[in-house]
Amino acid sequence: IKNEMNKENRSHYVDTLMMVYDQRIKYYPRDKGDQRGRQGVDLLRYKRLDDIKFVKEAYGYLQESLKLEKNEASGAVVATFFTSAITLYQHGELDEKKLIQDYILSNDILVHQIKKFPNNSTPSDIKTRQDMNMQNLKLSCDMLVEQFTILYEKENREIYDLQAITSVMSAMACTDQPLYYKAARELHELKPSAESAANIASLAYDKAEYDVAVKYFKQSIQLETDDETKALYYLGLAKSQYKQDLMPQARD
Numbered sequence: 001i002k003n004e005m006n007k008e009n010r011s012h013y014v015d016t017l018m019m020v021y022d023q024r025i026k027y028y029p030r031d032k033g034d035q036r037g038r039q040g041v042d043l044l045r046y047k048r049l050d051d052i053k054f055v056k057e058a059y060g061y062l063q064e065s066l067k068l069e070k071n072e073a074s075g076a077v078v079a080t081f082f083t084s085a086i087t088l089y090q091h092g093e094l095d096e097k098k099l100i101q102d103y104i105l106s107n108d109i110l111v112h113q114i115k116k117f118p119n120n121s122t123p124s125d126i127k128t129r130q131d132m133n134m135q136n137l138k139l140s141c142d143m144l145v146e147q148f149t150i151l152y153e154k155e156n157r158e159i160y161d162l163q164a165i166t167s168v169m170s171a172m173a174c175t176d177q178p179l180y181y182k183a184a185r186e187l188h189e190l191k192p193s194a195e196s197a198a199n200i201a202s203l204a205y206d207k208a209e210y211d212v213a214v215k216y217f218k219q220s221i222q223l224e225t226d227d228e229t230k231a232l233y234y235l236g237l238a239k240s241q242y243k244q245d246l247m248p249q250a251r252d
Contacts, residue, residue, distance in 0.1 A: 001014060001046055011047075011050075014043070014047055021038065021039040032068060033064075033065050033068030033073075034065070034074075036061045036062070037066075037069065038077075040059070040061030040065060040077065041058075043057060043058040043061065044084060055087050059088060062080055062081035062084060065081075066078070070109070071108075071112040073109055075122045075126050078106050078109055078110060079130070081102070081106065083133070085098075085102040085103075086137070096140065097143055097146075099139075100139065100144065100148075104148075104150070104164075107127065107160070107164050110124075110126055110127040110160075111127070111158050111160040131163075131164060134168045138172070139172050141169070141172060144168065144172060145179050148168075148169065148183075149179055151164070151165060152165060152183055162184075162190070166180060166187055169183075180203075181200075192219065193223060194219075194222075194224035198216070198217065198224075198232075198236065200212075201219075201220060201233075201237075204216060205240055211244065217236045220233045220236075221234060221237065
């Protein structure tokens with residue numbers, strides 16, 4: 001198909017390929033999830049640029065595949081499902097809420113596979129690309145909070161869930177939201193760094209939680225190795241202590 005230059009012939013070949021998938025599903029229904037995924041991937045491979053209706057059709061196949069395959073879905077299907085969701089969103093064919101839900105669905109599958117196959121970098125690579133794609137979109141803080149609250153409150157949430165919440169909300173300039181603050185603090189406890197500690201300290205300072213700010217600025221100073229950056233953290237610490245009327249400590 002890919003070598004066919006005649007558009008009409010190419011379209012005919014793709015239609016025939018879609019019929020082949022439908023026939024496979026008819027006679028081998030146990031393989032429906034896998035076949036629907038392959039069908040969606042192939043339809044997008046050959047007709048993504050022809051018309052948005054083909055993206056919608058492929059998205060339907062891929063969505064059905066994920067519902068059937070769940071955590072066993074192939075990386076290609078998960079990745080293609082979410083890129084098709086983004087395309088539909090950008091063309092006004094998918095609303096913001098559904099896009100975020102699709103991101104969470106993909107994230108859940110990839111997190112499962114990252115844990116199950118620690119020596120396979122593919123799920124992690126796909127998740128990294130999906131996170132970057134989300135961060136490049138324009139999404140409302142209200143809708144992110146609504147949907148990410150579900151992700152945050154799920155049982156057995158993972159560090160990857162917290163990373164997804166904080167990275168996307170940060171990119172959307174939603175760091176003033178209480179959900180971001182809670183997720184960032186929890187993520188820092190699981191994976192501490194000078195940068196995350198300073199970030200939490202700054203958020204706490206803006207909330208006039210100066211005791212919290214002092215705590216995290218001290219942590220950022222302990223974890224930071226660069227002297228110039230550490231000096232900025234000392235300044236933040238001094239400002240926080242000044243707000244607490246701890247003048248001797250602030251001067252020190």
